[in-house]
Amino acid sequence: MTTKVVMYTDGACRGNPGPGGWGVILSYRDRNKKLSGFDPQTTNNRMELTAAIEGLRALSRACDIELNTDSKYVLQGISEWIESWKSNGWKTAAKKPVKNVDLWQSLDEQVKKHRINWHWVKGHAGIEGNEMADQLANLAIDLAMEKS
Numbered sequence: 001m002t003t004k005v006v007m008y009t010d011g012a013c014r015g016n017p018g019p020g021g022w023g024v025i026l027s028y029r030d031r032n033k034k035l036s037g038f039d040p041q042t043t044n045n046r047m048e049l050t051a052a053i054e055g056l057r058a059l060s061r062a063c064d065i066e067l068n069t070d071s072k073y074v075l076q077g078i079s080e081w082i083e084s085w086k087s088n089g090w091k092t093a094a095k096k097p098v099k100n101v102d103l104w105q106s107l108d109e110q111v112k113k114h115r116i117n118w119h120w121v122k123g124h125a126g127i128e129g130n131e132m133a134d135q136l137a138n139l140a141i142d143l144a145m146e147k148s
Contacts, residue, residue, distance in 0.1 A: 008129030011047025022051035023136025056110035070123030
């Protein structure tokens with residue numbers, strides 16, 4: 001039997017670029033796991049990608065995942081653009097280098113390990129998992145900024 005996981009991911013950035021954080025909620029049966037992290041100088045898109053990567057990386061075996069993100073960049077990148085980027089040597093249709101290629105390549109590696117249904121959810125719309133992931137991302141920034 002395959003493990004079924006519900007995942008919510010979110011990224012946050014104070015300034016773009018600026019200090020950023022990411023948050024993930026993983027739900028399996030009646031258990032939740034919370035993950036978060038910080039980057040002192042980043043962009044919102046990098047934090048959105050990092051949240052998805054780290055959420056997937058945290059799983060110790062292949063899973064069926066319902067992955068929820070409020071990032072259309074992540075959703076469209078993984079479901080519409082990535083195959084073209086790979087076949088074009090990580091170049092866009094305009095022949096320019098893909099932005100955040102290091103993270104897209106990491107995400108591509110993680111995605112291969114699982115069966116994932118990707119879902120876009122509206123951010124800041126009261127969706128509990130998304131709100132919790134957003135809070136984790138912002139808390140990561142707050143805690144890191146307090147230490148500096």
